[in-house]
Amino acid sequence: MSLKDLRQFPEEEYLSSGHLACAGCGAAIAMRYALKALGEETIVVIPASCWSIVPGVFPHTAFKLTAYHVAFETAASTATGIKAGLEMKGDLGTSVMAWAGDGATFDIGFQALSGAAERNDDFIYVCNDNEAYMNTGTQRSSATPYLAWTTTTPTSQPKVEPKKNIMEIMVAHGIPYAATACVAYPEDFYNKVRKAKEIKGLKFIHLLSTCPTGWRIASQFSIKVARLAVLTRIFPLYEVEGGERLTINVKPEFRPVRDYLKMQGRFNHLADQDIEAIQQNVEKTWNKLVKRAES
Amino acid sequence: MKKVIEGSHAVSYAVMLSRVQVICAYPITPQTHIVEKLSDLCSTGEMQAKFLKVESEHSAMAGCIGASAVGVRAFTASSSQGLALMHELLHWAAGARLPIVMANVNRSLGAPWNIWCDQTDSLSQRDTGWLQFYCESSQEALDTVIQAYKISEKVSLPSMVVLDAFYLSHTFEPVNIPDKGRVDRFLPPYEPKYRLDPKVPRSFSGLTPPDLFTEMRYQIQEAMEEAKKVILHVDEEFDALFGRRYGLVEGYRLEDAELVLVTSGTAASTARDVIDQYRDDGKPVGLLKVRTFRPFPSEEIRKALKNVSKVAVIDRNISFGMGGIFAEELKSVYGNEEEGPIIFGYIAGLGGRDITRETISGIIEYTFEEDRPKKPSLWPDLRR
Numbered sequence: 001m002s003l004k005d006l007r008q009f010p011e012e013e014y015l016s017s018g019h020l021a022c023a024g025c026g027a028a029i030a031m032r033y034a035l036k037a038l039g040e041e042t043i044v045v046i047p048a049s050c051w052s053i054v055p056g057v058f059p060h061t062a063f064k065l066t067a068y069h070v071a072f073e074t075a076a077s078t079a080t081g082i083k084a085g086l087e088m089k090g091d092l093g094t095s096v097m098a099w100a101g102d103g104a105t106f107d108i109g110f111q112a113l114s115g116a117a118e119r120n121d122d123f124i125y126v127c128n129d130n131e132a133y134m135n136t137g138t139q140r141s142s143a144t145p146y147l148a149w150t151t152t153t154p155t156s157q158p159k160v161e162p163k164k165n166i167m168e169i170m171v172a173h174g175i176p177y178a179a180t181a182c183v184a185y186p187e188d189f190y191n192k193v194r195k196a197k198e199i200k201g202l203k204f205i206h207l208l209s210t211c212p213t214g215w216r217i218a219s220q221f222s223i224k225v226a227r228l229a230v231l232t233r234i235f236p237l238y239e240v241e242g243g244e245r246l247t248i249n250v251k252p253e254f255r256p257v258r259d260y261l262k263m264q265g266r267f268n269h270l271a272d273q274d275i276e277a278i279q280q281n282v283e284k285t286w287n288k289l290v291k292r293a294e295s
Numbered sequence: 296m297k298k299v300i301e302g303s304h305a306v307s308y309a310v311m312l313s314r315v316q317v318i319c320a321y322p323i324t325p326q327t328h329i330v331e332k333l334s335d336l337c338s339t340g341e342m343q344a345k346f347l348k349v350e351s352e353h354s355a356m357a358g359c360i361g362a363s364a365v366g367v368r369a370f371t372a373s374s375s376q377g378l379a380l381m382h383e384l385l386h387w388a389a390g391a392r393l394p395i396v397m398a399n400v401n402r403s404l405g406a407p408w409n410i411w412c413d414q415t416d417s418l419s420q421r422d423t424g425w426l427q428f429y430c431e432s433s434q435e436a437l438d439t440v441i442q443a444y445k446i447s448e449k450v451s452l453p454s455m456v457v458l459d460a461f462y463l464s465h466t467f468e469p470v471n472i473p474d475k476g477r478v479d480r481f482l483p484p485y486e487p488k489y490r491l492d493p494k495v496p497r498s499f500s501g502l503t504p505p506d507l508f509t510e511m512r513y514q515i516q517e518a519m520e521e522a523k524k525v526i527l528h529v530d531e532e533f534d535a536l537f538g539r540r541y542g543l544v545e546g547y548r549l550e551d552a553e554l555v556l557v558t559s560g561t562a563a564s565t566a567r568d569v570i571d572q573y574r575d576d577g578k579p580v581g582l583l584k585v586r587t588f589r590p591f592p593s594e595e596i597r598k599a600l601k602n603v604s605k606v607a608v609i610d611r612n613i614s615f616g617m618g619g620i621f622a623e624e625l626k627s628v629y630g631n632e633e634e635g636p637i638i639f640g641y642i643a644g645l646g647g648r649d650i651t652r653e654t655i656s657g658i659i660e661y662t663f664e665e666d667r668p669k670k671p672s673l674w675p676d677l678r679r
Contacts, residue, residue, distance in 0.1 A: 079356035081361025088316040115350030
């Protein structure tokens with residue numbers, strides 16, 4: 001990140017210090033930038049997730065703007081109601097951002113999200129994806145990667161299903177804006193949220209967020225691991241506008257996926273042939289993406 | 296203006312007259328006519344509201360929660376399986392103290408599939424913190440929806456206006472549709488004390504520790520107690536403007552009654568007719584219609600049933616392993632009393648079986664004949 005990039009972030013803070021996120025929590029960093037991008041004229045919708053805890057225990061909150069805590073599977077549907085209510089009040093300026101975990105997005109809240117996407121309801125939906133149910137102690141979700149350890153996919157029986165491709169699914173709804181983002185690229189994430197704020201309709205941002213506790217990494221490596229997810233192309237940064245126009249935002253040189261996997265305890269049990277299988281899949285997905293970006 | 300309209304449409308007109316701003320609903324038989332009419336009213340501009348046609352009842356209630364939290368009037372309608380799917384969020388709406396009003400058309404719950412009338416769907420939501428009103432006529436349904444907004448907004452709790460599937464929802468009756476201006480005088484715009492407002496940043500419904508949670512629950516209980524007074528007060532105001540009132544309970548020919556039928560919804564109409572016949576024969580039978588189920592009008596029931604020796608409760612619902620739900624609630628009214636009437640609990644009319652004059656006569660005869668009920672729940676229309 002250059003100095004110029006750094007200067008573009010507003011100085012106002014909407015997430016105060018003293019919140020309850022774990023050391024090295026990727027989501028705490030990301031939330032800070034998302035709120036800077038949106039500004040105070042925002043209502044944040046939080047379904048059951050780490051973010052039911054992170055802001056603190058009532059009557060305290062680390063949020064300096066309006067936040068609404070809602071039931072697990074209702075991030076999208078409550079956001080729909082909030083936006084409709086604001087419009088009926090004549091308030092067209094306030095942004096609504098639903099901020100949900102991967103469980104609330106890929107699994108239990110998927111129906112509500114799909115409904116809101118089909119109706120093209122006007123709000124930003126950020127999926128803070130840390131690839132498992134982290135708030136309940138690291139259980140498998142459909143966002144958990146192939147062969148990753150979780151407490152419900154022990155190493156003796158790891159997850160054999162690949163991660164659900166939520167971006168493809170959301171793009172298939174024909175929404176005006178869908179993008180991936182990563183906590184190691186705050187300027188990219190910030191700009192995507194800014195962009196989303198200006199677009200009418202449903203905006204979906206799939207944010208890869210490190211969870212040192214669940215990924216079994218030391219907290220000081222949180223950003224390094226997140227960056228490796230992008231650099232090894234296991235989590236490409238791209239955006240799809242108007243349901244069609246695909247742009248890859250970061251095009252890293254080849255780097256083995258082993259570099260990313262080997263830093264994390266949740267992949268400790270992987271044999272060489274497992275890593276090779278993952279590598280092949282990453283190549284395949286990346287090539288497909290490049291092809292789509294070029295077409 | 297008096298018009299012959301369907302019960303469902305009486306609800307739709309009430310929603311329009313209440314100037315609801317966000318409707319969020321999902322279709323289910325027999326609720327559909329309510330939302331179809333509302334779609335019409337919104338599409339023609341006759342009603343100024345956003346109608347969010349969501350993908351499930353769960354999202355319907357979530358949408359209402361979002362809209363209501365912003366500070367606008369929100370409405371949904373559902374029934375049966377749909378209401379059951381909403382269950383989680385019924386707790387949420389009450390806990391968040393949102394004055395949402397919904398109409399529930401009473402329909403049985405599967406399995407097996409059955410689309411006809413019984414009350415087990417709404418009564419299963421007893422403990423969610425919603426006020427519940429059971430309506431006997433289309434007029435009462437229309438009036439109750441309008442009243443419910445006023446009551447709910449005063450006590451910061453949601454209300455469920457309940458009407459019988461088909462017997463009420465699909466029946467055409469003459470209904471007095473109130474004048475818009477007069478309803479505006481009765482029901483001023485909703486101005487909540489707290490709402491989601493970026494200009495006054497606050498967090499709502501966040502994690503609340505054990506040392507504060509009990510107090511919040513106590514406040515809801517207090518609001519429910521307060522609601523009894525508010526319902527009567529609002530009823531009086533309504534009466535002054537529109538000339539109709541309903542009360543928490545409604546007695547019919549209770550003077551010197553020895554036996555009183557207790558029921559709710561449309562069964563009350565049939566019961567009135569049967570009671571007239573018994574009275575003509577000189578038999579002291581009366582009716583107590585329970586309109587408000589939550590808050591439960593214990594005091595009013597005790598007052599109405601003073602000096603009554605036998606009570607026959609007709610429940611179009613069942614709490615398996617116990618009995619009829621109204622009957623059990625009624626028994627609890629006398630739990631700490633030295634004396635009270637003998638309460639006979641009858642289960643009838645499940646899954647759309649008609650509660651006929653014959654069924655009700657049979658209930659009255661049995662209750663007169665027996666000193667005490669032979670079983671905790673009696674099933675007069677059971678085929679053996």
